[in-house]
Amino acid sequence: MIIGAGVAGLGTALGLARSGRRVTVIDRDPAPPALDPETAFSSWDRSGVPQARQPHAFWARSRNLLLQRAPEVLERLRDIGVGEWNILNMAPPAMRVPEDQQFTSLLVRRLPFEVTLRNVVEEEPLVEIRPETLVDRIEFATDRDGAPPRATAVRLRGGEVLPADLVIDATGRRSRLVSSLAGHGVIVPTQMEDCNVVYYGRYYRQLDDSDLDPEELTRRGGGDLGYFQYGTFQGDNRTLAIFLNPPPWDTPFKALRHKHVFEAVARAIPAAAPWVDPQHTSPITDVQPMAGQQNVLRRFVVDGRPVALGVLPVGDSLCTTNPQNGWGASLALTYAFAAVDAVAQHDGDLEGIAMAYHDAVWPDAEAYFRASAAIDRIRTHRWRGEEIPAEDQEEAERQRLLQEGLNPAMRRDMHVLRAMMRRTNLIDPPDAIWSDEQAVRIGRETMEWRAAKQRPFAVGPPRDEMLGIIKEAGATIDETAPAS
Numbered sequence: 407m408i409i410g411a412g413v414a415g416l417g418t419a420l421g422l423a424r425s426g427r428r429v430t431v432i433d434r435d436p437a438p439p440a441l442d443p444e445t446a447f448s449s450w451d452r453s454g455v456p457q458a459r460q461p462h463a464f465w466a467r468s469r470n471l472l473l474q475r476a477p478e479v480l481e482r483l484r485d486i487g488v489g490e491w492n493i494l495n496m497a498p499p500a501m502r503v504p505e506d507q508q509f510t511s512l513l514v515r516r517l518p519f520e521v522t523l524r525n526v527v528e529e530e531p532l533v534e535i536r537p538e539t540l541v542d543r544i545e546f547a548t549d550r551d552g553a554p555p556r557a558t559a560v561r562l563r564g565g566e567v568l569p570a571d572l573v574i575d576a577t578g579r580r581s582r583l584v585s586s587l588a589g590h591g592v593i594v595p596t597q598m599e600d601c602n603v604v605y606y607g608r609y610y611r612q613l614d615d616s617d618l619d620p621e622e623l624t625r626r627g628g629g630d631l632g633y634f635q636y637g638t639f640q641g642d643n644r645t646l647a648i649f650l651n652p653p654p655w656d657t658p659f660k661a662l663r664h665k666h667v668f669e670a671v672a673r674a675i676p677a678a679a680p681w682v683d684p685q686h687t688s689p690i691t692d693v694q695p696m697a698g699q700q701n702v703l704r705r706f707v708v709d710g711r712p713v714a715l716g717v718l719p720v721g722d723s724l725c726t727t728n729p730q731n732g733w734g735a736s737l738a739l740t741y742a743f744a745a746v747d748a749v750a751q752h753d754g755d756l757e758g759i760a761m762a763y764h765d766a767v768w769p770d771a772e773a774y775f776r777a778s779a780a781i782d783r784i785r786t787h788r789w790r791g792e793e794i795p796a797e798d799q800e801e802a803e804r805q806r807l808l809q810e811g812l813n814p815a816m817r818r819d820m821h822v823l824r825a826m827m828r829r830t831n832l833i834d835p836p837d838a839i840w841s842d843e844q845a846v847r848i849g850r851e852t853m854e855w856r857a858a859k860q861r862p863f864a865v866g867p868p869r870d871e872m873l874g875i876i877k878e879a880g881a882t883i884d885e886t887a888p889a890s
């Protein structure tokens with residue numbers, strides 16, 4: 407029984423069904439109205455996934471997993487107009503090696519990706535998807551003294567109880583598994599750190615007669631203005647997204663929810679400006695604000711034993727990281743296929759399944775949680791103008807080296823480029839780059855060279871100037887009217 411038909415739930419369903427298990431996937435949201443990407447994006451009610459229309463990057467780990475486990479998903483994505491991108495393809499052919507293919511990522515909006523994956527899952531004869539069905543709670547039994555509670559069934563809103571041999575909790579970042587287990591006296595150790603960014607995202611479509619090079623958008627990616635961050639993404643079918651991420655405490659930036667303020671600010675950032683120019687693009691969504699992001703890691707094995715049996719947390723319900731990194735979907739697919747493998751290896755042995763799953767995913771989840779939370783802490787100190795505490799000094803140096811050394815160095819050095827691509831695309835764990843002596847040396851040299859030449863890192867106007875732009879653009883806003 408899989409609760410949640412998002413990326414994690416669908417990936418798990420596909421793998422389990424293909425290894426001969428009968429699977430029911432339950433989701434609170436309606437089924438997609440149609441399979442084509444535009445209808446999915448414009449009309450599918452995905453209230454259960456508030457970020458469904460926010461910009462999504464699908465880094466190479468997602469593509470590599472699908473290539474291994476379900477290559478037809480990639481074929482179907484191509485059929486609906488999804489492109490692929492690999493920065494190494496921009497290097498002269500003589501400098502490329504076959505392994506560079508591992509860096510190819512997918513250029514697709516979240517809902518076209520999801521509808522395509524869902525279509526493949528629905529074709530599996532052993533899978534039933536029940537849309538518009540809300541799970542109220544997982545039922546647990548306690549078999550004997552001292553044994554962890556064992557999931558036995560799923561209770562739906564309305565009272566229907568569906569028995570289950572194994573429950574996959576793929577309900578996303580708002581999973582209630584931890585509080586359900588608390589009701590049975592089980593404490594799930596949980597780490598939580600605020601991301602301290604508010605998302606304002608908007609999708610556009612490039613006009614047919616626009617001659618802008620969309621690769622430029624992906625190559626430049628994003629930046630930090632010292633008081634907020636921005637990013638740019640290519641999607642499928644000539645779509646593209648821009649996101650602006652100020653901190654939650656910087657109240658003037660709340661005006662970004664208004665489209666003309668959003669666009670005035672985007673126009674002031676050289677990397678984003680051409681992409682909000684009506685001669686080249688046309689918006690296909692309103693500005694979508696989203697606050698309250700957190701890094702969360704939940705540990706379901708304590709002192710070498712699972713805290714519960716018959717239930718596996720997969721995707722965001724296990725580990726949530728700052729969306730700015732674009733790691734979530736890749737981690738969701740990783741954990742989905744790890745759950746499938748654990749079930750295959752330990753058929754019917756619930757403790758064996760729980761331990762095998764934990765052993766497979768925990769080092770990865772911990773590494774990504776730690777890295778994401780550390781990036782957010784350092785940025786928060788910087789944006790607030792605070793001194794970096796002693797325990798974060800080393801991490802702050804690393805963040806500086808990434809931004810001011812390795813980032814510029816990767817434009818000139820193939821070794822650094824590959825090291826950075828392994829990090830960005832979740833091929834290597836985020837900290838692996840620090841053991842790459844050559845990359846670190848070149849990054850340091852670049853950072854020192856740039857500092858000596860006083861090369862500025864500014865990628866947009868200073869804060870005061872930006873506040874002026876917001877004020878000017880916002881002068882016409884009626885604050886009592888709904889955001890547009």
Ligand SMILES: Cc1cc2nc3c(=O)[nH]c(=O)nc-3n(C[C@H](O)[C@H](O)[C@H](O)COP(=O)(O)OP(=O)(O)OC[C@H]3O[C@@H](n4cnc5c(N)ncnc54)[C@H](O)[C@@H]3O)c2cc1C
Pocket residue numbers: 409410411412413414415432433434435453454455457460461462463464465539540541542576577578579605696720721722723729730731732733734735736738
């Ligand atoms: C603003 C933003 C931007 C992001 N950008 C990126 C990005 O660029 N790249 C990237 O890889 N990741 C990104 N992410 C993260 C990514 O969206 C998630 O990591 C990913 O969706 C996790 O998948 P999931 O299946 O675990 O959860 P979800 O996709 O959230 O799916 C959960 C599912 O469970 C269902 N559900 C929940 N509760 C119940 C219930 N009680 N009964 C029945 N159904 C239920 C929901 O309807 C939903 O379908 C972003 C996230 C945010 C917030």
